[in-house]
Amino acid sequence: MHRFLAVAAAGLLGAACGAAAATEPPRESFDLRVRFAPAVYPVGGHATLVYELELNNYTADTLEPTAVAVIDADRGEELLRYEAAELAQHLDRSGLQRPVADGGGIASGRRGIVFVELTLPPRRPLPKQLRHRVDYRVAATTSAAHTVEGGEVAVRSKPVTVLGPPLRGGPWVAVYDPSWERGHRRVVFAVDGKARTPGRHAADWVRVDETGRKQRGDGHRAADTYSYGEDVLAVADGTVVKVRNDLPERQLLTERAKHDLATGSGNVVALDIGGGRFAYYGHLRTGSVRVRVGQRVRKGETIAQVGFSGSASDPQLHFHLGDAPDALAAEGLPFVFDRFRALGRYGDIAKLGRQVWLSLDDGMPDERKREMPVGNGVVEFGK
Template sequence: MPSTSRTTATIALCCLLAGVAVPSGATDAVRESFDLQVPVAPTPVAVDGRERLVYEVHLTNFSNQPLLPLRVDVRDADSGAAIAAFSGAALRQRLAFVASGPGEESALPPGMRGLLYLELDIGRDAPPRALEHRVTYAVAGDDPGRHFDVRGAPAAVGRPAATILGPPLRGGPWAAVYGPEWERGHRRVVYAADGRATIPGRFAVDWFRLDGQGRLSPEGTGTGDARAAHGYGEQVLAVADATVVGAHGDHPEAGADGPPQKRRLADAAGNYLVLRLDDGRHAFYEHLAPGSLRVAVGTRVRRGQVIAALGSTGDSRRAHLHFHVADGPSTLGEGLPFALDRFRLLGRYADIADLGATAGIRSPRERWRCAAASCRRPITCSLSAPTRTDVPRLVAPRPYRGRECAPAG
């Protein structure tokens, strides 16, 4: 009987040590620190012929001291091979506290949560079966040379499952806008509703119509009346055979360019449509023009069918189409990857600030050069004459990187 008790005590102690932090290179203390979680399993998505994992690690400080993350390592859970590491400015840029933005050099207070936004390039090789994470941190006010490690957040890597869709628009050129590093870009906007925190726009794309000179409207940048923008009123298309499960169409236009009037969360999407795809996922179209919806809840639509018109309703500064795919019919559902089956890539912007501020296209293979003084370098675009009007022609800001419109489009 005594032997059994000692065995039980040894097992309990081993389990305790496996879940807590110890000083880097030392084993003199057991201490509470971060709870590490990966709420949404990373799924490989092809970008420019390379596989990427797009996901988040949640760090919650369960200790009674402020903790300062110094380094995060991502490894293959099976082989232990290093996949990525972030420290210094690179870590600060990716780590955002729930109550503040990125770039903070302060420690995470007790009870506070931080989100680490990751987009890992795993190349052409087969993705790892699972990931593990290690966070190196210091205690605020402690000896600056004293660091601790905590390991956790095991994450099984999902199978590639990006939904292949038809284009939501036709013709062009269109600018497909997405910036995973932007503090308030879709990728980094978290909502907590219905009992869970979600990122609806994890793979969302904003589509802006350009003219032959790269302008958003005749006067250049898309300011003024939303109806003057080149994209206003453009036909919006069903991306797949689907059933309409959500619709709202009587919001007025948001108004002239500038900081958008902040609306209730329920009204932020403006006029919208939600399509339930046959695979159970949901496609969202937001900021649609007032009175433009051609379908209603319950309507069965076919791929390529005109379902509405592009507008600027809800939280919108310029006429554009917001499009994303999610796991449910709520506009605050979890964002999922998707891919377009066809488009023609014309080029990329070097900086999002250049969007709409270009001029001087004189031949299909010339470079667009900035008309605005704020532009720092040329925008390279290889242009060619359109051949099919149903194939979108894209000019993408720098974050757009290739065949997938999901993680980088």
């Protein structure tokens, strides 16, 4: 009796599944995955989340994403949608941080990466969990777009790290832009069996004068720039865990040099500031590092000078916060500065060094507290 009922139930279940399969056949799609959970932090006065959504294609076909949406998983509210030109700007279809033709699909066995920069409206409750919706089509067919949802990720609730300034005075330009194909934001390294994005929140700092010029007169030497030789400061109390001080520098701004992974950052200092957080400084002036491994430093203490070592395009300070002391084997962490004065922004970074910056016109006071400058923003730190 029980065997009969079981067989009958199995038959009914099979029939039901068969009917469902007839109307909604299974379909392969992207595997959606967020490798490193984002945290909310203020940029230009707005709550912001910065992270990467991976579109992994395990199918035999090329899949072409047509829209990507970020959803508040608890509220079911769409927070952000990329499509058309915006999607092309935020999507790396190659998975290799290399240019590919806009509108192309993600080939079988490859991974695309959506670089998400989510700015939340004022006074909106912060999301606790995110989900993603991707519209796509099979490139070899003319079928309508399909949709897949997934890539659930919890938003990190730990308070963002507040740092002191890495430099004095100004004006300093925080050079970073999420849209640059080979900028810090878009480079993934897998150096020890794990992929990471160390420069997720990194910036290169370049000093300019009141007219926006980077060097004195028509000087062509590194020493002619306003950045070169400026003091580099400890952003927090901490312990020195890494130092390099002997790599040579280029003397002329027109000189170019190739560097491998070990020397690309040039002369460096890394500070352990506690809580699994490490402050990383790069491109330092040869011989200028004043600290040694194991030494305790205090916030605001001079630890080195800005230089032209490594793969820097100009004399500049590279700075980021990571979860490990290594430049590459670390996930980049968000941070804010305790205070600075916002002067403006370069809408076109090609004008840096040639023209004065533009006004922010964001209706906010110039004096900022506990936030990160906007991309290519011009700021002044305390003396």
